[in-house]
Amino acid sequence: MHQGRELCLTAVGRRYGVRGPWVLRGVDLVVAPGTLVRIEGANGSGKSTLLRLLARLDAPSEGRVTGRPRTAYVPERFPSALPFTAVGYLTHLGTLHGLGRKAAARAAHT
Structure with missing residues (x-):
């Protein structure tokens, strides 16, 4: 059992349509507050x-x-009009969520 403000996914699955193929299935995940997470994978693997x-x-x-x-x-498609690189944007979000700038920049690069 998880407490606090953690984000928890328990046996999560997602498919589009009643009989559509499963995009995700059986996902268990706990993300603690202040954690920056980067999701990587091949096209069509369910990242988005x-x-x-x-x-x-x-x-x-x-x-x-x-x-x-x-x-x-x-x-997936970062708007070119924004004055950030992807790492700069992640660093900025980290600072908005309470991390110091150095910690946010370190986390954005991992």
Whole structure:
């Protein structure tokens, strides 16, 4: 059992449509407050779907998402009009979420 403001995914799965293929299935994950997370994987592996679930922009087809921390993510296509690089943006988000600038920059590079 997890407590506090942790974001917890328990047996989470997501598919689009009642009979559509599973994009994610059986995901268990705990993200502690103040943690910067980078998701990597091949095209079609479910990265964007997972991020949408973590940011509460979408709901799982099965399992549950609990906790209410502040979340943010860098979209697949970063708007060129913004005055940030992807690492600069992650550093900025880290500082907004309570990390010192050096800690946020270190985390953005990991």
